[in-house]
Amino acid sequence: MIGRSVVFRTRSWAVLGVVLGLLGTASQAALAAECPGHPGALGTSRTLVVDPREHPRIGTMQYRETLPLKDHEVVLTFDDGPLPKYSNQVLQILADECIKATFFIIGQQAKANPEGVRKLVAAGHTVATHSMDHPLTFDRMPAEKFEPEINGGIQWTSAAMTDPTKLAPFFRIPGLMRAEGVENYLISRGIQVWSADFPADDWRHVSSDRVYQLAIQRLEAKGKGILLLHDIQPRTVAALPKIIRDLKAKGYRIVHVVPATADQPATPTTAVEWLLHPPTETTPIARWPAVPTFVFTETKSLPAPSLADLNAEAAHQPLLPRRTRAQMDVASTLAAPGRDLFAIPEGSVEVLLSTTLSRRAATRLAMAAETPQAAKGKAAKSRAPRTAHAAHGTLKHAAQAKGTTPRPTRIATGVKKRA
Ligand SMILES: [Zn+2]
Numbered sequence: 001m002i003g004r005s006v007v008f009r010t011r012s013w014a015v016l017g018v019v020l021g022l023l024g025t026a027s028q029a030a031l032a033a034e035c036p037g038h039p040g041a042l043g044t045s046r047t048l049v050v051d052p053r054e055h056p057r058i059g060t061m062q063y064r065e066t067l068p069l070k071d072h073e074v075v076l077t078f079d080d081g082p083l084p085k086y087s088n089q090v091l092q093i094l095a096d097e098c099i100k101a102t103f104f105i106i107g108q109q110a111k112a113n114p115e116g117v118r119k120l121v122a123a124g125h126t127v128a129t130h131s132m133d134h135p136l137t138f139d140r141m142p143a144e145k146f147e148p149e150i151n152g153g154i155q156w157t158s159a160a161m162t163d164p165t166k167l168a169p170f171f172r173i174p175g176l177m178r179a180e181g182v183e184n185y186l187i188s189r190g191i192q193v194w195s196a197d198f199p200a201d202d203w204r205h206v207s208s209d210r211v212y213q214l215a216i217q218r219l220e221a222k223g224k225g226i227l228l229l230h231d232i233q234p235r236t237v238a239a240l241p242k243i244i245r246d247l248k249a250k251g252y253r254i255v256h257v258v259p260a261t262a263d264q265p266a267t268p269t270t271a272v273e274w275l276l277h278p279p280t281e282t283t284p285i286a287r288w289p290a291v292p293t294f295v296f297t298e299t300k301s302l303p304a305p306s307l308a309d310l311n312a313e314a315a316h317q318p319l320l321p322r323r324t325r326a327q328m329d330v331a332s333t334l335a336a337p338g339r340d341l342f343a344i345p346e347g348s349v350e351v352l353l354s355t356t357l358s359r360r361a362a363t364r365l366a367m368a369a370e371t372p373q374a375a376k377g378k379a380a381k382s383r384a385p386r387t388a389h390a391a392h393g394t395l396k397h398a399a400q401a402k403g404t405t406p407r408p409t410r411i412a413t414g415v416k417k418r419a
Helices: 002-034 084-097 107-112 114-122 143-160 180-188 208-222 234-249 325-333 349-353 359-369 372-382 386-402 408-418
Strands: 046-050 073-079 102-105 126-129 167-171 192-194 225-230 253-259
Touching (some): 084 114, 084 234, 102 114, 107 143, 126 143, 143 167, 180 192, 208 225
Parallel strands (some): 046 253, 073 225, 126 167
């Protein structure tokens, strides 16, 4: 039985393999049929129709959202053309592979080479705009400057087209120098702001091999996304066939993006598909910080610490408040005051102050009750703040008890130095 089951399963897998193989061949054949004369072409796997108003900013290089691509799906974009010398070569490479891309046109280029714009449209690519003069100051331009830049690009690119309605309401800010005001203006006009998911640094002075490596490495790191290239660079022309070769070898598929129209509604998508890595059932859990593995003792509670545990008798007593030297000095040098010192004579200012009388009235009454000499001294003291009065009074009384002259200044200095 077991043996028969194994044989059966083996045959099932073999059949499945054949079916999958046939399906693979069929899809290849379908692509080849779409790309006559180029049997090994990468082709364009699907067309994604987007409504710019629903997702106005895209490209994870700068924004939260990007195109709703599936794993291993790539959107090719080319900026700054058309420049016949290189743009025509890029067009030919893409035509040989039946790849549809998106081109962000500079108004000045369209003005100088309107035929280049028409070629792009005729080849079925999406044509969008990239400003009039490509200034790299969109992040600090006032509206009166960026609006003519945006509109000039749109005007000259659409002017180059036989059918201006073919112009896609997509815009890429030159140098990706984004600014809130620029984005809001574009969005208010129903234009989608396109950043990218990864560049290949083909505008820098690097080799074509480096461009190819960066394109593939960065794509592999994200698994899908919008690739930013420039069809005016010789290194891009040289790198593109190698990029396409690797895309084929690694199983990537090209997606062509077009804007929604009255005849062609947007491809149905869910909000999370516009995130590069939509959360799955496992990712939210996987992203929580790891819980540390505490080792708990078997006892349910720990015993309360004793004073010995605090090391209270040792030289270091960090937990106990320390007596200052000043306190110790006062205690050792001053004699204990006699009990009679605390007896308040009747009619004195302290007693009178405890009534509702004002300090001045109380002092006057106290002075009247005492001898003129004593009253004079007490009145002077009563003008001092209460705390100072109390402190000086104590010192004076103590000094009188010892028969010496009080020297509050020296003690105060001593306290200050040792604090
Ligand atoms: Zn550019």
